[in-house]
Amino acid sequence: MTTQTTASNTPSTTTAAAAPKGLIGIPENIGRALATAGGALSVASTFLAWTWTPAFPGDLTVYGYPGGLQVLVLVGGALTALFGLASYGVKGLRWLAPAGANSSLKLAALGTFATAWYTVIAISVKLGGLVNLEPGGWIVAVVTLAAVLGAFSLPFERPEAEHHDADGTGWDRFRHGVRHQAAVLRAALAGGEPSAPARKLPSYAEILIIVAVLAAGLTVFTYGIGTEYDELFIGFLITAGFGFAALFKAGLITRIAAITARHSTVTMIGAFVAAAAFPFTQSDDQYATIGVYILIFATVALGLNVVVGLAGLLDLGYVAFLGVGAYTAALVSGSPSSPLSIQLPFWASALIGAVVSMVFGVLIGAPTLRLRGDYLAIVTLGFGEIFRIALLNTDGTSGPDITNGSNGISSIPNLNILGFDFGQEHTILGFTIGRFANYFLLMLLITLVVVVVFRRSSDSRIGRAWIAVREDETAARAMGINGFRVKLIAFALGATLAGLAGTVQAHVTYTVTPEQYMFAHVVPPNSAFLLAAVVLGGMGTISGPLVGAALLYLIPAKLQFLGDYQLLAFGLALVLLMRFRPEGLIANRRRQLEFHEDTEAPAVLSKAGV
Amino acid sequence: MTTDTTTKGTTPDATTPGTPILDARGVTMRFGGLTAVRGVDLTVNSGEIVGLIGPNGAGKTTFFNCLTGLYVPTEGEVRYKGQVLPPKPFKVTAAGIARTFQNIRLFANMTVLENVLVGRHTRTKEGLWSALLRGPGFHRAEAASRARAMELLEFVGLAHKANHLSRNLPYGEQRKLEIARALASEPGLLLLDEPTAGMNPQETRATEELVFAIRDMGIAILVIEHDMRFIMNLCDRVAVLVQGEKLIEGDSVTVQRDERVIAAYLGEPFEGAPGAEEAAEVESAEAHAKAEAQAESAKAEAKTEAQAESAENTTDAASDRSTTDAAPGKENDR
Numbered sequence: 001m002t003t004q005t006t007a008s009n010t011p012s013t014t015t016a017a018a019a020p021k022g023l024i025g026i027p028e029n030i031g032r033a034l035a036t037a038g039g040a041l042s043v044a045s046t047f048l049a050w051t052w053t054p055a056f057p058g059d060l061t062v063y064g065y066p067g068g069l070q071v072l073v074l075v076g077g078a079l080t081a082l083f084g085l086a087s088y089g090v091k092g093l094r095w096l097a098p099a100g101a102n103s104s105l106k107l108a109a110l111g112t113f114a115t116a117w118y119t120v121i122a123i124s125v126k127l128g129g130l131v132n133l134e135p136g137g138w139i140v141a142v143v144t145l146a147a148v149l150g151a152f153s154l155p156f157e158r159p160e161a162e163h164h165d166a167d168g169t170g171w172d173r174f175r176h177g178v179r180h181q182a183a184v185l186r187a188a189l190a191g192g193e194p195s196a197p198a199r200k201l202p203s204y205a206e207i208l209i210i211v212a213v214l215a216a217g218l219t220v221f222t223y224g225i226g227t228e229y230d231e232l233f234i235g236f237l238i239t240a241g242f243g244f245a246a247l248f249k250a251g252l253i254t255r256i257a258a259i260t261a262r263h264s265t266v267t268m269i270g271a272f273v274a275a276a277a278f279p280f281t282q283s284d285d286q287y288a289t290i291g292v293y294i295l296i297f298a299t300v301a302l303g304l305n306v307v308v309g310l311a312g313l314l315d316l317g318y319v320a321f322l323g324v325g326a327y328t329a330a331l332v333s334g335s336p337s338s339p340l341s342i343q344l345p346f347w348a349s350a351l352i353g354a355v356v357s358m359v360f361g362v363l364i365g366a367p368t369l370r371l372r373g374d375y376l377a378i379v380t381l382g383f384g385e386i387f388r389i390a391l392l393n394t395d396g397t398s399g400p401d402i403t404n405g406s407n408g409i410s411s412i413p414n415l416n417i418l419g420f421d422f423g424q425e426h427t428i429l430g431f432t433i434g435r436f437a438n439y440f441l442l443m444l445l446i447t448l449v450v451v452v453v454f455r456r457s458s459d460s461r462i463g464r465a466w467i468a469v470r471e472d473e474t475a476a477r478a479m480g481i482n483g484f485r486v487k488l489i490a491f492a493l494g495a496t497l498a499g500l501a502g503t504v505q506a507h508v509t510y511t512v513t514p515e516q517y518m519f520a521h522v523v524p525p526n527s528a529f530l531l532a533a534v535v536l537g538g539m540g541t542i543s544g545p546l547v548g549a550a551l552l553y554l555i556p557a558k559l560q561f562l563g564d565y566q567l568l569a570f571g572l573a574l575v576l577l578m579r580f581r582p583e584g585l586i587a588n589r590r591r592q593l594e595f596h597e598d599t600e601a602p603a604v605l606s607k608a609g610v
Numbered sequence: 611m612t613t614d615t616t617t618k619g620t621t622p623d624a625t626t627p628g629t630p631i632l633d634a635r636g637v638t639m640r641f642g643g644l645t646a647v648r649g650v651d652l653t654v655n656s657g658e659i660v661g662l663i664g665p666n667g668a669g670k671t672t673f674f675n676c677l678t679g680l681y682v683p684t685e686g687e688v689r690y691k692g693q694v695l696p697p698k699p700f701k702v703t704a705a706g707i708a709r710t711f712q713n714i715r716l717f718a719n720m721t722v723l724e725n726v727l728v729g730r731h732t733r734t735k736e737g738l739w740s741a742l743l744r745g746p747g748f749h750r751a752e753a754a755s756r757a758r759a760m761e762l763l764e765f766v767g768l769a770h771k772a773n774h775l776s777r778n779l780p781y782g783e784q785r786k787l788e789i790a791r792a793l794a795s796e797p798g799l800l801l802l803d804e805p806t807a808g809m810n811p812q813e814t815r816a817t818e819e820l821v822f823a824i825r826d827m828g829i830a831i832l833v834i835e836h837d838m839r840f841i842m843n844l845c846d847r848v849a850v851l852v853q854g855e856k857l858i859e860g861d862s863v864t865v866q867r868d869e870r871v872i873a874a875y876l877g878e879p880f881e882g883a884p885g886a887e888e889a890a891e892v893e894s895a896e897a898h899a900k901a902e903a904q905a906e907s908a909k910a911e912a913k914t915e916a917q918a919e920s921a922e923n924t925t926d927a928a929s930d931r932s933t934t935d936a937a938p939g940k941e942n943d944r
Contacts, residue, residue, distance in 0.1 A: 453742060460741030461734055468717050468728045475715035478678060480703035480732030480795050489738055
């Protein structure tokens with residue numbers, strides 16, 4: 001990373017060149033060739049051995065077979081080479097970069113470089129010195145560096161240096177310089193506008209594209225979940241991040257988003273088929289466990305998105321509704337530690353859990369929803385704590401014996417729906433799926449329900465009323481909207497959805513305890529993480545909270561070495577994200593329009609996000 | 611524009627102008643020790659455009675808020691078509707009174723079409739269940755709402771911008787959109803709070819046409835405005851509020867001639883106030899000064915100031931538009 005910022009010093013001091021120039025003073029044609037060849041060579045280098053000992057995980061010692069981090073470099077290198085070729089205008093590759101390949105080439109080269117150098121440095125540090133690198137390691141380091149240098153010598157539109165007063169202090173001048181450098185760097189990576197409108201494809205082709213995209217998405221996600229050691233996961237994050245950015249700058253993501261928007265139902269069904277296929281790609285239950293926890297987290301986050309994203313009610317105690325659902329299901333599950341010795345079938349306990357949660361939602365909402373903004377946040381925060389403390393106190397000594405206090409309700413039996421025992425392994429179509437995979441599939445159904453509820457309610461009279469109340473409650477009331485009533489509906493609906501998810505969660509985790517439902521806790525879901533997932537993913541969208549929840553679950557789970565610094569890193573990441581992309585990872589189309597006023601208005605804005 | 615969806619008869623002429631739509635009696639609003647509105651009576655008859663004028667701080671908007679349920683009047687009552695209005699804004703809208711706001715209050719991050727659809731809220735009934743189950747009734751109601759909303763956008767001339775975010779509209783179009791949104795609730799009475807504030811003369815004239823067209827749909831209109839020419843052209847009757855009390859009510863000529871109105875609205879004319887000739891003189895001097903060298907500009911500015919001062923004190927309120935549309939405090943707050 002540091003190389004190109006220092007390199008940018010030289011040309012920016014000698015500005016005012018008439019022809020657009022690159023950041024690095026290599027002639028354009030040589031640079032382009034260097035970048036493309038660098039990408040291709042880094043692909044080749046992944047077939048070499050990078051280190052001599054298997055002490056570094058991931059089989060980097062074998063000639064002729066890439067393994068571990070090499071695979072990531074291979075992908076990055078291939079992407080770089082492809083974008084390089086596309087920037088030459090090679091006929092078959094023009095579809096790859098409808099908005100111009102230059103900035104994508106830069107990002108792809110940068111991503112490959114970062115992954116490769118990260119690997120090389122990790123090997124040296126872990127094994128103690130550069131001597132542990134085989135020639136392959138040196139080669140990959142050199143060729144990826146060459147690719148980055150080549151890519152950054154490509155010309156770009158340099159921003160005008162802002163005029164600043166000469167008698168400013170040194171600090172002012174320094175700040176001005178930094179700001180200009182940042183602008184230059186941004187311009188170097190800025191993508192262009194799509195040159196030609198998208199070619200009309202027959203709808204079967206578009207659906208095939210959607211299928212391919214979803215398959216690619218499933219592959220990437222499965223790979224990310226399956227990363228076995230920290231270095232591989234970090235490498236994965238680097239490659240995936242830069243790769244996604246490169247595709248975005250190439251205009252490909254925008255094209256795909258347009259296609260999926262045209263076939264939103266197909267996309268939704270396809271996404272769920274892809275998600276349902278996930279357990280079948282796993283040989284053991286370990287990653288299905290992560291999968292089901294992510295799904296629970298994501299589903300609750302999506303429920304919270306109704307309350308926060310649509311109706312604009314800041315709910316800081318939302319996890320309590322998950323707890324209400326989980327405790328209700330646990331109480332009627334026939335667990336030996338439950339005071340009620342009844343065992344209801346799942347459909348009944350799910351229904352009761354959802355309804356009890358809704359009742360709590362109405363009970364909490366009715367007196368508090370007359371408050372606005374910050375006051376509501378404080379009250380819901382208080383409610384979340386009251387719920388947890390009430391659970392602790394109803395243990396038979398401080399209060400009635402209902403929840404078993406801090407021990408919680410344990411040994412919740414597995415579900416059994418129509419003779420299908422969720423605790424057993426089953427063989428379906430030759431695939432063996434274990435306990436967590438069973439629950440994964442059940443949870444996926446709940447997620448589907450929540451997604452459909454979100455989609456339909458947001459695109460309707462009531463959804464518009466929520467957004468109107470969020471935008472300007474006084475005006476909404478003057479337009480005939482009973483603000484209190486629609487807010488209460490949103491609050492109760494959110495509570496119901498969380499309660500529904502909770503009924504499954506109780507069975508997945510065997511035990512429900514009060515500690516699972518705190519405001520802030522290291523393990524998601526908890527109120528703070530739920531809110532973070534919604535905000536980070538993108539408020540008011542469907543895929544935003546799902547992506548946000550997946551990231552927020554995976555990153556702490558995979559980066560165990562961060563240990564006590566996890567929350568610190570999490571906080572830092574959130575601050576940075578809010579600074580640089582306030583609309584979240586996946587922007588609502590409405591919000592995108594808000595941030596980019598000049599862009600053409602999409603045809604279907606009334607639909608909630610992708 | 612079809613009129614079948616309006617709540618009243620098809621043509622204003624069909625309804626007798628004597629039928630009162632809105633009847634406010636002795637409306638008083640106190641905020642603690644401050645009495646913002648004191649014992650105001652106001653009647654709006656069907657098919658009528660009534661103007662409400664008064665200097666800044668006279669209590670016009672407070673009175674509006676009392677009519678629309680945003681405030682509950684301390685004393686007095688407001689009847690709409692014989693019924694006492696409920697003290698909740700959304701119930702007032704459901705009863706048939708729609709309003710716009712002095713400082714535009716659109717739903718900024720919704721599209722133009724969605725803004726109007728929100729206005730349809732009281733005239734549609736589809737709740738959460740209907741939205742979730744998506745029966746045929748839902749689709750029918752949604753399509754009807756959309757059709758009606760597009761009709762209204764056509765009416766105010768914004769149909770081509772239906773999918774733009776309302777925050778991205780130019781100022782004048784935002785005003786129009788607010789009117790369309792209010793009309794979507796199918797009101798019998800429309801309250802306009804300074805609909806031409808900040809508009810240029812062309813836009814003001816367009817708004818005038820729009821208001822007449824709305825009246826012709828059979829909707830009675832009560833309008834607050836500072837632009838005298840606009841009010842005098844438009845209104846059948848004008849009421850003047852001064853310091854929370856109604857000073858006078860009558861047709862535009864009566865109000866325009868009334869000494870007390872002139873005094874209250876524009877201040878007492880002082881001895882030797884510059885008349886129209888002086889103003890013209892200043893103007894020509896200013897034009898002259900502009901052609902002069904740069905050094906002269908400071909002097910010209912001083913003269914312009916003098917002109918503005920004289921304009922404020924001019925008694926000829928109705929004839930000179932530029933003298934009266936000044937409401938600087940109001941325009942600064944958005």
